[in-house]
Amino acid sequence: MQNTTETSGFAGRWVSYREDIKVLDCTIRDGGLMNDSHFDDKTVKSVYNACVEAGIDYMEVGYKASKKVFARDRYGAWRFSDEADLRRVLGDNPSNLKISVMADAEKTDYHTDILPKSESVIDLVRVACYIHQIPIALDMVKDATDKGYETCINLMSVSNVQERELDCALELVTQCDAKAIYLVDSFGALYSEQIDYLVNKYLHYARATGKEVGLHMHNNLQLGFANTIQGIISGANYLDATFAGLGRGAGNCPMELLLRFLHNPKYNVRPVLKSIQEAIEPMREKLGWGFSVPYMLTGFLNRHPRSAIKWNASEEKDDLVAFYDKIIVEEEA
Amino acid sequence: MQNTTETSGFAGRWVSYREDIKVLDCTIRDGGLMNDSHFDDKTVKSVYNACVEAGIDYMEVGYKASKKVFARDRYGAWRFSDEADLRRVLGDNPSNLKISVMADAEKTDYHTDILPKSESVIDLVRVACYIHQIPIALDMVKDATDKGYETCINLMSVSNVQERELDCALELVTQCDAKAIYLVDSFGALYSEQIDYLVNKYLHYARATGKEVGLHMHNNLQLGFANTIQGIISGANYLDATFAGLGRGAGNCPMELLLRFLHNPKYNVRPVLKSIQEAIEPMREKLGWGFSVPYMLTGFLNRHPRSAIKWNASEEKDDLVAFYDKIIVEEEA
Numbered sequence: 103m104q105n106t107t108e109t110s111g112f113a114g115r116w117v118s119y120r121e122d123i124k125v126l127d128c129t130i131r132d133g134g135l136m137n138d139s140h141f142d143d144k145t146v147k148s149v150y151n152a153c154v155e156a157g158i159d160y161m162e163v164g165y166k167a168s169k170k171v172f173a174r175d176r177y178g179a180w181r182f183s184d185e186a187d188l189r190r191v192l193g194d195n196p197s198n199l200k201i202s203v204m205a206d207a208e209k210t211d212y213h214t215d216i217l218p219k220s221e222s223v224i225d226l227v228r229v230a231c232y233i234h235q236i237p238i239a240l241d242m243v244k245d246a247t248d249k250g251y252e253t254c255i256n257l258m259s260v261s262n263v264q265e266r267e268l269d270c271a272l273e274l275v276t277q278c279d280a281k282a283i284y285l286v287d288s289f290g291a292l293y294s295e296q297i298d299y300l301v302n303k304y305l306h307y308a309r310a311t312g313k314e315v316g317l318h319m320h321n322n323l324q325l326g327f328a329n330t331i332q333g334i335i336s337g338a339n340y341l342d343a344t345f346a347g348l349g350r351g352a353g354n355c356p357m358e359l360l361l362r363f364l365h366n367p368k369y370n371v372r373p374v375l376k377s378i379q380e381a382i383e384p385m386r387e388k389l390g391w392g393f394s395v396p397y398m399l400t401g402f403l404n405r406h407p408r409s410a411i412k413w414n415a416s417e418e419k420d421d422l423v424a425f426y427d428k429i430i431v432e433e434e435a
Numbered sequence: 436m437q438n439t440t441e442t443s444g445f446a447g448r449w450v451s452y453r454e455d456i457k458v459l460d461c462t463i464r465d466g467g468l469m470n471d472s473h474f475d476d477k478t479v480k481s482v483y484n485a486c487v488e489a490g491i492d493y494m495e496v497g498y499k500a501s502k503k504v505f506a507r508d509r510y511g512a513w514r515f516s517d518e519a520d521l522r523r524v525l526g527d528n529p530s531n532l533k534i535s536v537m538a539d540a541e542k543t544d545y546h547t548d549i550l551p552k553s554e555s556v557i558d559l560v561r562v563a564c565y566i567h568q569i570p571i572a573l574d575m576v577k578d579a580t581d582k583g584y585e586t587c588i589n590l591m592s593v594s595n596v597q598e599r600e601l602d603c604a605l606e607l608v609t610q611c612d613a614k615a616i617y618l619v620d621s622f623g624a625l626y627s628e629q630i631d632y633l634v635n636k637y638l639h640y641a642r643a644t645g646k647e648v649g650l651h652m653h654n655n656l657q658l659g660f661a662n663t664i665q666g667i668i669s670g671a672n673y674l675d676a677t678f679a680g681l682g683r684g685a686g687n688c689p690m691e692l693l694l695r696f697l698h699n700p701k702y703n704v705r706p707v708l709k710s711i712q713e714a715i716e717p718m719r720e721k722l723g724w725g726f727s728v729p730y731m732l733t734g735f736l737n738r739h740p741r742s743a744i745k746w747n748a749s750e751e752k753d754d755l756v757a758f759y760d761k762i763i764v765e766e767e768a
Binding site: 115116293294295321323328329331332359362363376383398422426 | 660665691
């Protein structure tokens, strides 16, 4: 699977590796959805140091959220990723690790809040949008490109997009300057055959314009890592993962599994384990991410996990049958 | 995927279902490896009732272990599955659920401990063996068949078997009376492309003699459910799963995920959730099954999880880097 050009046959598929693959850590960015981005500097520094030592390609440190939409006194620094906050923790980033931020369409004052590249430690601006926000997303990509950044587009909630509209969206977004178009399984609702079908569709449009396809998977059905493997087999080269799977709801593809699987000698999982042990696992009880039955149910129903997140934070959290009845029988909206 | 004969095209693959599939619950049997089979009657009864109500095809209640090898005062009743113990909890099993026991080669006094079918509530004897035990396994299958039981063979630790010997083994075991030959990923070390390759190999031999292929997956790499899906796609029809994934080490394919995935209207996940909530989850802290980094490391190394089980039960359990150094750097035998 991993190196179809230089090896052949079954064993070559994992005994070798595929050099084109890039790994993007989004522990702090996606995990920030579980704590309003309130990570202390020590935690962010631990993940940053681990990413550098592990040979990871990109680290997404947070969002570039609008201060008009998100109150500064409610959200932590990593929701806004101001330059001063980045430099306080990353310095001038004297490493090969590239720094990413996520810019959500309609939630980012990109004209003013994204500085010219020459004034920023950021390397990559990832624009996240729903299908109805593509014109804004394309303007955001142009703005960031003009300012000197690499860009990607994360088209969210694709499992709820009609296929004829997805084709239209992919034709549009592959005309812009983004390096990669991400297949995003926001609800953790897809399984391998769907991933294969969609990655092939994305590649059809992306390859025609010299772009790559990326993967951002969630673990609602315990398929976050498996779907990432399937996407690699199908040809995706940009891979999102997080330390210990930290992320919204059931979490993401775990970085420790992905790095070991990839077999590229430039990656080293030991620093990731050290950071998981020292900085990530101590947050588990409070943040409560990871697979659970309520997340499974929203995943199978192809719904946003918000009702399960709320349930898991309530005193009824262990009453799995009550949540089942609520969401399946009562058909919660 | 799930009904290739009656539907076609992408959507038909999961929108429909495959009637030939049989689901086997092995919660108590495999989970017994984490507590020396010391389940109280209430727990076993909870799982049994849930299996009946959920429409599950088989429930494996325990091992038929030799009392010469396993001390009665150390192991619980479900290690031996004596008829009196079975009937105390299951009665005469007045249901459509079939009862299974596992008989390990060289660890079972099968001539004496397996009664004639007419005297037993058991329906299926699953013979488990390593490749060097096939002659014994075949004799055990003959013994159980002659006594009136359905039989299956679970060929364990296949990820450490040389391919030319596996071919020889499959040619031999598909000559016996077993209904299904199981692909068993004992170390949770395989990923989708390997599952596909092996299921196709097993099917090549099994189909020639009218047998089915089964799957028994472990979750060391968070692939227990994903590999079961891959095996279904590849053609396996007998599927092992456990409530909340309870099982040795990282555990097994979770029943709640599998039943929802299968889409067969005869299955109902609600009773399974009820039993998980009432009987299974309350054991988690003590039994400690489920994915963790030490299990991941033994999985990637294609090794028995015993060193990780020991680590996770020790006071050092949270020191992931120490386990990494022990197993990767020091190359523990």
